[in-house]
Amino acid sequence: MHGPLSGARADRMVARLARNRPATVLDIGCGWGEMTLRVLEAVPGCTGTGLDIDDEDLERGRRNASSRGLGDRMEFVRESAEHTGRGPADLVLCLGASQALTSVEPPRHTAPALAVLRKLVSPGGRVLLGEGFWQRAPTAAELSGMWPGASASDHLPLAGLVDAAAGAGFRVEWIETANEDEWEEFESGYLADAEEWLASHGGRPSAAGVRERVEGHRSAWLHYRGVLGPAYLTLIPAG
Template identity: 65%
Template sequence: MTTATAPRDDLPPRLTRLTFHGPLSEARAAAMVRRLAGPRPGSVLDVGCGWGELMLRLLTAVPQARGVGVDVNAADLERGRRTARARGLAGRVEFAEESAVDTGRGPADVVLCLGASQALSDDLVPALRELRRLVADGGRVLLGEGFWQCAPTEAELAGMWPGASATDHHDLAALVGLTVAAGFRPEWIETANPDEWEEFESAYQADTEVWLAANPGHPVATETRERLDAHRAAWLTYRGVLGMAYLTLVPTA
């Protein structure tokens, strides 16, 4: 006989300090929304959307637009639905819990893929081809993609994520070149600055760090401490080495 387990409300919080799930400032996000809203898109597709903050802001800026966010994380999707309801957008957006691989959700006038190309393919080249398939002619893709700001050393790679390799990312010039080869022209090229990275990485763990300081004897404290310490060590290793490019891409006819 099994006994149902009641939901736990004493566990560490998750990402409550984050507005965007990436190194993105309010000022940069506002500029992106203005740029993407200019052509008055009617449809927005957010690949690997998380809670879809940028998509929701774009829908607010373009009242006739409708949006779909696709992700496999149920908690993030529910956060997006709550936010949409609070902003009066629930009737114009869908948060779908499904894989983006071979998705039939496009083509859309704007496709957002912010730090989520792996949702389409583990290889960037076919992921870019998928983005070209998913965007309507005359539309825009906003791609957020990691790149090496400088070539990582073997010691740096050893301190990053498990199995980190110099082939995990390209430099910025090579990354932009791949987008052109996939059928795009880069309308806008920008990269996250150090302040955006520090805001993101600190906020990524801040709520849990505060919880851990107050709950050192909790049953999950050891596991939580190990996870936090490992992530912080990785960040402080790739700090200044790994960059984030935000590329606004126009599909070629």
């Protein structure tokens, strides 16, 4: 998975979403579209469209879809999600990509992004939203070690995120959050290949940039570990 989401949790999510028998899936910021491909495998005849601007991820998604016999049911499109004319779809996935739906800069993007998602989902459909939230208020020292310019206003607490979804016209069917094991598997997996390379090639001049990127990422993770969490909300448009 292209985020802190275990295969077991993804399977449970897909099983719940498949019960609604979606005919169409729209995946915002799809990456290589793993969640959509799992939904298509679970719901015969369902078709999906994934939007992203990363050519490498999109090509990986196309290869995966073809190898799983889903190439004719899944379209990967290099396209910005902002002002998209696609939809409505029976199932809209937006996993860590809500910022792609609006020009409003984080952290104020959450409410307008939810308003867009409300328009993209069919009546009776579902939105699966993956969004970061503060598990507790970060300290100044923790913020200083995160991303550049990190602020306590960058994310909502979980209750605030749920309230924002309700304010956008959704009922919140399901709330779940990734656990530390999922975070650690994702973050360590992201860094592992680079660490293996550095262990053997760390003396090369080209290693300096790789080392800086890896150490910066790890430092940020260890500062937001236990503070920032990913929430997965299953949302139903209210009538």
